[in-house]
Amino acid sequence: MTVPTYPDFGILLIDDEPAWLKSLSLTLRSCAGLTNITTCQDSREVMGILDQGGIGLVLLDLTMPYLCGEELLKRIGECHPEITAIVVSGLNQLETAVRCMKLGAFDYFIKTDEEDRIVGGVLRAVRMQEMQRDYRALSSRLASGGLRHPEAFGSVVTGDRGMLAVFSYIEAVANSPQPLLIQGESGVGKELIAQAAHQLSGCRGKLVTVNVAGLDDTVFADTLFGHVRGAYTGADSMRRGMVEEAADGTLFLDEIGDLSIPSQVKLLRLLQEGEFFPLGCDIPKRLKARVIVATHQDLEAKEREGKFRRDLYFRLRTHQVQIPPLRERVADIPLLLDHFLTEAARTLGKKKPHPARDLAPLLAGYEFPGNVRELKAMVFDAVSLHQEGPLSTASFVKAVGRGQGEGTAVVRQAPRKNPFSGFPELPTFSAAAGFLVMEAMDRAGGNQTLAARLLGISQPALSKRLKMLKSGE
Numbered sequence: 001m002t003v004p005t006y007p008d009f010g011i012l013l014i015d016d017e018p019a020w021l022k023s024l025s026l027t028l029r030s031c032a033g034l035t036n037i038t039t040c041q042d043s044r045e046v047m048g049i050l051d052q053g054g055i056g057l058v059l060l061d062l063t064m065p066y067l068c069g070e071e072l073l074k075r076i077g078e079c080h081p082e083i084t085a086i087v088v089s090g091l092n093q094l095e096t097a098v099r100c101m102k103l104g105a106f107d108y109f110i111k112t113d114e115e116d117r118i119v120g121g122v123l124r125a126v127r128m129q130e131m132q133r134d135y136r137a138l139s140s141r142l143a144s145g146g147l148r149h150p151e152a153f154g155s156v157v158t159g160d161r162g163m164l165a166v167f168s169y170i171e172a173v174a175n176s177p178q179p180l181l182i183q184g185e186s187g188v189g190k191e192l193i194a195q196a197a198h199q200l201s202g203c204r205g206k207l208v209t210v211n212v213a214g215l216d217d218t219v220f221a222d223t224l225f226g227h228v229r230g231a232y233t234g235a236d237s238m239r240r241g242m243v244e245e246a247a248d249g250t251l252f253l254d255e256i257g258d259l260s261i262p263s264q265v266k267l268l269r270l271l272q273e274g275e276f277f278p279l280g281c282d283i284p285k286r287l288k289a290r291v292i293v294a295t296h297q298d299l300e301a302k303e304r305e306g307k308f309r310r311d312l313y314f315r316l317r318t319h320q321v322q323i324p325p326l327r328e329r330v331a332d333i334p335l336l337l338d339h340f341l342t343e344a345a346r347t348l349g350k351k352k353p354h355p356a357r358d359l360a361p362l363l364a365g366y367e368f369p370g371n372v373r374e375l376k377a378m379v380f381d382a383v384s385l386h387q388e389g390p391l392s393t394a395s396f397v398k399a400v401g402r403g404q405g406e407g408t409a410v411v412r413q414a415p416r417k418n419p420f421s422g423f424p425e426l427p428t429f430s431a432a433a434g435f436l437v438m439e440a441m442d443r444a445g446g447n448q449t450l451a452a453r454l455l456g457i458s459q460p461a462l463s464k465r466l467k468m469l470k471s472g473e
């Protein structure tokens with residue numbers, strides 16, 4: 001794998017002063033980790049370069065021979081409106097800045113501005129381009145009819161619209177060499193999503209998972225990069241690091257929010273340079289794996305507090321997904337309940353019990369601070385205690401009550417609002433059933449089996465309903 005340059009699109013620096021181009025390139029590389037940079041000294045060549053494609057951001061001077069910056073801004077706006085333009089000029093004039101913004105400039109800096117200000121503005125523009133590109137990829141994926149490889153997500157039980165959008169996004173970025181950041185509370189299924197992303201990448205190698213929480217910097221370096229024999233006292237034999245183990249595959253770093261600052265520097269270097277040194281070895285080795293990271297922490301907040309390096313954060317979040325907590329997708333609870341009942345019965349060598357009717361509503365009112373993992377544990381506990389008849393809700397009530405006692409987890413107090421309560425005129429039974437069926441089909445992405453599970457009816461019963469709807473009965 002070649003070292004991925006960052007960002008995915010090119011950044012074009014336009015100025016007639018070669019010394020300024022060189023110093024700006026260096027600053028962006030060293031302070032922001034931006035490596036996909038091209039420079040241009042002759043304003044007449046700019047449109048030709050842009051026509052070739054690949055450029056997403058331009059930084060341009062205003063006073064240049066041949067075409068001035070304002071003229072270039074105008075032409076870029078007309079011919080390449082998808083490109084973001086930032087002016088970095090020697091002119092400190094308000095009217096000029098206003099004119100440039102009107103011509104579509106994303107930002108305006110004076111060359112004497114503090115380096116940090118310019119770098120911050122450029123990173124904001126990079127992020128905006130990335131989001132626009134992700135959005136375009138996702139829209140075209142959705143427009144082309146959903147998932148191409150739903151089998152990759154076979155282990156993730158869901159009918160939730162937000163989760164299905166996450167699947168589409170993961171598919172859209174599956175072949176990108178850039179890192180993927182998966183965020184979401186503990187137990188929402190981040191590791192399952194990482195496995196799906198690895199499967200979709202088509203990489204021949206393994207998925208190697210490293211939980212970096214609690215690793216001090218030396219252990220982190222040793223785990224990831226390995227060591228040569230005699231690298232330190234006790235290193236009796238060489239050890240291949242996890243980066244090498246993951247060659248041609250995926251390196252999944254879990255709990256990345258817990259990484260110490262010195263280890264963050266090492267990880268950034270690995271991503272930026274695409275190489276690493278095993279301990280005690282002065283010949284670098286190449287990174288040949290795709291990197292996926294996950295965290296239950298808010299990395300943006302950690303970055304703001306100075307606990308997570310900004311350059312690493314920007315690098316990691318090129319592609320990012322947020323997995324919604326279980327309490328925000330209550331419609332998944334019956335599906336997951338059924339899935340885990342099957343799994344628990346199989347694992348424990350028992351007949352699959354039927355849940356009592358009031359179980360799903362009970363669980364739908366619970367906050368689930370431990371998310372899907374917590375639900376899974378509850379089901380396994382209940383099935384192991386189960387003897388005969390419908391599955392008792394007693395152990396669930398106990399678990400939910402315990403959660404309540406801890407203060408962090410509360411059963412949602414408000415009773416579920418009757419969706420019809422605000423209707424001035426009530427629909428007939430069959431009209432309401434029709435709406436329900438259409439909504440379920442929509443949420444299930446047209447999959448009848450899934451829609452039937454969402455509604456708690458059999459697939460043939462749903463199919464009958466759909467036929468009735470079609471014939472207008």
Ligand SMILES: Nc1ncnc2c1ncn2[C@@H]1O[C@H](COP(=O)(O)OP(=O)(O)OP(=O)(O)O)[C@@H](O)[C@H]1O
Nearest residue numbers: 155156157185186187188189190191192296372373
């Ligand atoms: N949608 C789902 N369908 C089936 N099983 C799921 C789903 N989501 C999570 N699980 C199961 O719940 C458990 C926790 O999932 P996972 O380890 O992927 O969560 P996580 O977000 O990575 O948690 P953590 O932040 O603690 O590492 C696993 O046993 C996983 O198989």
